[in-house]
Amino acid sequence: MRTNVKKRIKKTPGQAVVFAIAFVIIAFFSLSYVYTLAWGFIAGLNTNDGLILKPFDFPEKLLFVNYVNIFSEFVIGGVNFGMMTLNSLWLTLGGAFLEVACATGLGYVTSKYRFRGSKLIHFVALLIMMIPIYGNMPARYRLVYQLGINDSVAYLITYTSGIGFNYLMAYSFFKSVSWTYAEAGFIDGANDFVVFFRIMLPQAMGPISALFVIQCIGIWNDYQNPLLYLRNMPTLATGLYLFGNEANAAGHLELLMAGTMVSIIPILVLYFIFNKALLNETVAGGIKG
Amino acid sequence: MIEGQIAEAGNKRLFLKKKKQNFIRSLFIFCMIVLPLLNFLVFYLYVNFNSFFMAFQMQTGKGEMRWTLDNFRFFFDEFRYADSVLPESIANTMITFAVNLFTALVTSFLISYFLYKKMRLSWLFKILLFLPAIISPVVLTRLFSSVIGVRGPVMDILHILFGMEIPSGGWLGDDRYAMMAIMFYCVWTGVAGNMILFNGALGRIPEEVIEAAKLDGVNWYKELLIIILPLIWPTMTTLIIMATVNMFGASGPVLLLTGGENGTNTISYQIFIKVYNTKGAVNPQNEAAAWGMIFSVICIPIVFTLRYFLNKHFSEIEY
Numbered sequence: 250m251r252t253n254v255k256k257r258i259k260k261t262p263g264q265a266v267v268f269a270i271a272f273v274i275i276a277f278f279s280l281s282y283v284y285t286l287a288w289g290f291i292a293g294l295n296t297n298d299g300l301i302l303k304p305f306d307f308p309e310k311l312l313f314v315n316y317v318n319i320f321s322e323f324v325i326g327g328v329n330f331g332m333m334t335l336n337s338l339w340l341t342l343g344g345a346f347l348e349v350a351c352a353t354g355l356g357y358v359t360s361k362y363r364f365r366g367s368k369l370i371h372f373v374a375l376l377i378m379m380i381p382i383y384g385n386m387p388a389r390y391r392l393v394y395q396l397g398i399n400d401s402v403a404y405l406i407t408y409t410s411g412i413g414f415n416y417l418m419a420y421s422f423f424k425s426v427s428w429t430y431a432e433a434g435f436i437d438g439a440n441d442f443v444v445f446f447r448i449m450l451p452q453a454m455g456p457i458s459a460l461f462v463i464q465c466i467g468i469w470n471d472y473q474n475p476l477l478y479l480r481n482m483p484t485l486a487t488g489l490y491l492f493g494n495e496a497n498a499a500g501h502l503e504l505l506m507a508g509t510m511v512s513i514i515p516i517l518v519l520y521f522i523f524n525k526a527l528l529n530e531t532v533a534g535g536i537k538g
Numbered sequence: 539m540i541e542g543q544i545a546e547a548g549n550k551r552l553f554l555k556k557k558k559q560n561f562i563r564s565l566f567i568f569c570m571i572v573l574p575l576l577n578f579l580v581f582y583l584y585v586n587f588n589s590f591f592m593a594f595q596m597q598t599g600k601g602e603m604r605w606t607l608d609n610f611r612f613f614f615d616e617f618r619y620a621d622s623v624l625p626e627s628i629a630n631t632m633i634t635f636a637v638n639l640f641t642a643l644v645t646s647f648l649i650s651y652f653l654y655k656k657m658r659l660s661w662l663f664k665i666l667l668f669l670p671a672i673i674s675p676v677v678l679t680r681l682f683s684s685v686i687g688v689r690g691p692v693m694d695i696l697h698i699l700f701g702m703e704i705p706s707g708g709w710l711g712d713d714r715y716a717m718m719a720i721m722f723y724c725v726w727t728g729v730a731g732n733m734i735l736f737n738g739a740l741g742r743i744p745e746e747v748i749e750a751a752k753l754d755g756v757n758w759y760k761e762l763l764i765i766i767l768p769l770i771w772p773t774m775t776t777l778i779i780m781a782t783v784n785m786f787g788a789s790g791p792v793l794l795l796t797g798g799e800n801g802t803n804t805i806s807y808q809i810f811i812k813v814y815n816t817k818g819a820v821n822p823q824n825e826a827a828a829w830g831m832i833f834s835v836i837c838i839p840i841v842f843t844l845r846y847f848l849n850k851h852f853s854e855i856e857y
Contacts, residue, residue, distance in 0.1 A: 264758045271652040276659075278729055279666035285681045286669070292684070304689050351577075354570035364567050370575075377582065379845070381783045381837040383809065384830010387823035388589035389581065390813050407581055411574030440559070441566035470674035472794075477814060489676045490794065509677050520672050524665055527734070 286510075293507035300502040315507040322501070323508045325483050325491045330508060333488040337469055337512075340484055344408040345464035351411030353457055356419025357445060361428060371420070374412040386477075393478050400481045407478075408468075415460050422456050423449065455526065462523045466516055485512040592827035597820040609828035627803040630717055634804060635788035637721045639781050641728040643774065649729065650736030651762060664737075667730035675727075679794040682723050683710055716800035720790040732777055739773040740766070775848045782841050786833040805833060 260268060292300060293315055295308040323330040358364075359371045398404045426449065434444040450457075472486040483491060489509055492501075520527070596606045616624035649667065653660040670678060686692045688708045696702040705712035709719040743766065751765050767774075789804040796802040798811065812826035 261757070267758070268652065268655070268657060271648070272657055275649060275652065275657070275663050275667070278726070279663050281726070282666055282669045285678075285685055286673075288685070289677070289681045302689075304684060304687075305691055347573075351574045355574045358567050358570040362563075362567055364564075370571065373578070379779070379783060379841060381785065381787070381834055381841055382586060382589075382830070383786050383806065383833045383837075384593070384827045385585050385589040386809055386830070387813050387826045388585045388592055391592075391823065392581070392585055392588070407577070409573040409577040410581065411577070440562045442562070445566070466672050470672075470676075472674070472676050473810065486674050486676045489674075489680070493676075493680060505680070509680050513673050513677050516672055516674070520668075521665075524668070527668075 286513075289506060289510045293503065293510045295503055295506070297500045297502045300506065312503065315503045316511060319504050319508045319511060323488070323492060323504050325488045326481065328481075328483050328488070330485075330488070330511075333483050333485045336475075336479065336482050337484040337486070339402060340405070340475070340479070341465050341468045343402070343405045344468045345461050347405060347408040348410070348464050349415055349457060349461045351409045352413070352415035352460070353419045353450070353453065355411040356416050357423045357449065360420045360423040361431070361449075374416050374420075377412060378417075390477055399478045404478055415464065418456060418460055419453070422453055426452055459523070459526045462519055462527060465519065469516055589827045590831065592824045593831045594828075595820075595824050597824075603820075609825050610832070612825060613828055613832060623798075623803045623808060626801055627805045627808050630802060631786055631788055631804045631806070633717065633721065634724065634790055635781070635785050637724050638728060638788050639778070641725050642731050642781055643777060645725070645729045646732040647736055647770075647774070650733050650740060651766065653733070654737065654740040664733070667733060670727035670729075671731060671734075675791045675794055678727060679723070679791050682726070683708075683795060686710070686719060686722070710796050711800060713800045716796055716802045720792065720795055720802055723795065724790050735773055735777065736770065739770040743769050778848065779841065779845055782844055783837070785837055785840070805829065 288305065291308065292304065294311040294313060295304070295315075296310075296312065299306070299308055319330045321329065323333075325333070328336075355370070355374075359367050359374075393399050393404070393407070396403075398406060430448050430452070431444045434448045439447070469484075470486060472484075472490055475482075475484045475487045476490070479487070485508075489505070489512060492508065493505055593609055594605055594607065595603050596608050597603055613624070616622040653664055657663070684690055686709055688704060688706070690708075693702075693704050693708070697704055705715060709715035747765060747769070748761065751761050756765065787806045789806040790802075792798055792802050792804055792807040793810065798807055809826045809830055812822040812829075816822040
């Protein structure tokens with residue numbers, strides 16, 4: 250396997266200047282994210298008055314209790330912060346599992362089996378990504394409410410599309426895996442289910458895990474869909490948005506900031522654990538046009 | 539005779555075994571495609587067909603549904619009203635599209651290139667630059683609006699350095715600066731948006747090609763423009779097409795930053811708000827469906843022409 254590690258090569262003066270400028274710009278952006286996040290965590294330790302009058306001064310007293318109070322005082326429509334976290338959890342884990350599982354299964358059969366419609370499925374999956382459709386939100390909204398799957402765990406069925414980026418990744422991964430492994434399994438008497446779950450799927454666990462993490466991040470952060478379809482079951486993202494609209498007037502900016510920062514902890518933990526997998530497994534080789 | 543019967547029994551067993559295998563295979567394929575297929579039929583085909591019909595429907599005062607072209611007429615009438623949000627929405631959407639395209643392609647590519655060349659601390663920058671892509675826009679906008687707010691450090695710095703005035707409502711609360719602030723947010727959070735994809739594409743470039751170019755005396759910017767860019771062009775064209783597909787859907791987090799106030803409306807925000815705020819009222823939804831259809835009809839030929847052009851004039855390099 251080719252390694253990406255390269256030795257630093259002596260640069261010409263012109264190149265050194267350009268790289269120095271690039272370094273400053275990249276460092277500026279990187280530090281701006283760190284500064285903003287650090288300020289967010291400190292703001293969560295401030296008082297409401299402190300956040301209104303001098304939000305960027307270091308708080309006179311660090312109120313760690315704000316991070317505890319959010320679990321009792323951060324309430325939207327009768328739903329507290331704990332319940333919002335729970336809503337985010339089931340939606341994220343369930344949605345990501347269904348989305349990735351469906352994409353994996355579909356990608357596997359269309360790449361490895363020739364059956365009536367397999368090429369059509371692949372073609373349609375690609376075509377859908379190419380067709381710009383903007384106005385279907387009202388029709389989707391109406392359908393979800395007609396089916397009665399809004400404000401319900403049943404809303405998870407909308408995550409079974411199995412197409413899009415996840416499908417393409419699964420398809421191209423399985424396309425590159427040799428069918429010889431499967432044939433060996435069939436000779437030993439295994440059926441298609443056994444071959445898939447015991448032989449092929451374990452080989453794909455790296456990319457699939459990365460897709461799962463990406464999907465988790467996407468659903469955890471999504472605020473538009475839960476705003477529309479889970480109005481009475483706010484997730485952390487929608488809860489923060491709705492609480493933010495009234496926090497200023499209600500005098501609870503400190504709770505808003507504390508809640509805001511707590512909501513990103515799971516994602517940050519997930520990211521720092523899986524960042525290598527995310528950067529390497531998902532796009533080993535980049536994408537082809 | 540007996541041998542024949544044995545052979546026949548063997549054949550039958552083989553036939554039954556084969557039949558069972560075929561059944562299991564069909565069952566397996568069915569299990570793998572059934573959910574995505576149902577989802578596609580219900581949440582894609584049905585939804586889009588229904589969206590098409592909704593665009594031609596309107597509810598009367600008596601609650602009856604009638605077929606009409608009024609939703610389209612209302613759309614074009616919007617251009618005649620001075621207080622209409624449509625022209626503003628289209629202009630803002632195009633600005634957002636252009637800014638997003640620039641950051642997604644140019645800045646993302648350049649940053650990926652410098653990190654690929656193993657700049658100092660590139661391992662750390664890779665981790666930090668990806669942060670905006672994983673943190674919720676709800677959180678980022680909350681922090682961003684504070685940082686650029688009236689009492690935020692950005693305003694102070696600009697005031698001290700350039701004497702820039704501080705609007706009483708902050709940039710986001712001022713018609714002159716609100717859209718600019720949203721674009722600033724798009725650049726700030728999107729500057730490394732496609733870094734992962736570019737890293738993957740750059741990582742695929744054979745080192746021998748770069749080494750050979752160096753031996754031939756190619757300097758760094760020629761290496762970038764003549765060697766690297768053509769090699770990662772497939773990634774670039776895919777990103778261009780994907781961005782164009784979302785041309786009229788381009789929108790900063792308008793809902794989170796301004797709620798469409800101060801001249802920051804976009805098309806996708808308007809469609810969203812027609813669904814979200816009206817909570818099931820039929821006519822605004824049908825109007826939104828008509829808006830969506832019009833913009834889809836405009837965008838589809840653009841996407842396919844662009845794809846045709848890119849495929850025809852930029853051939854892929856095999857390596």
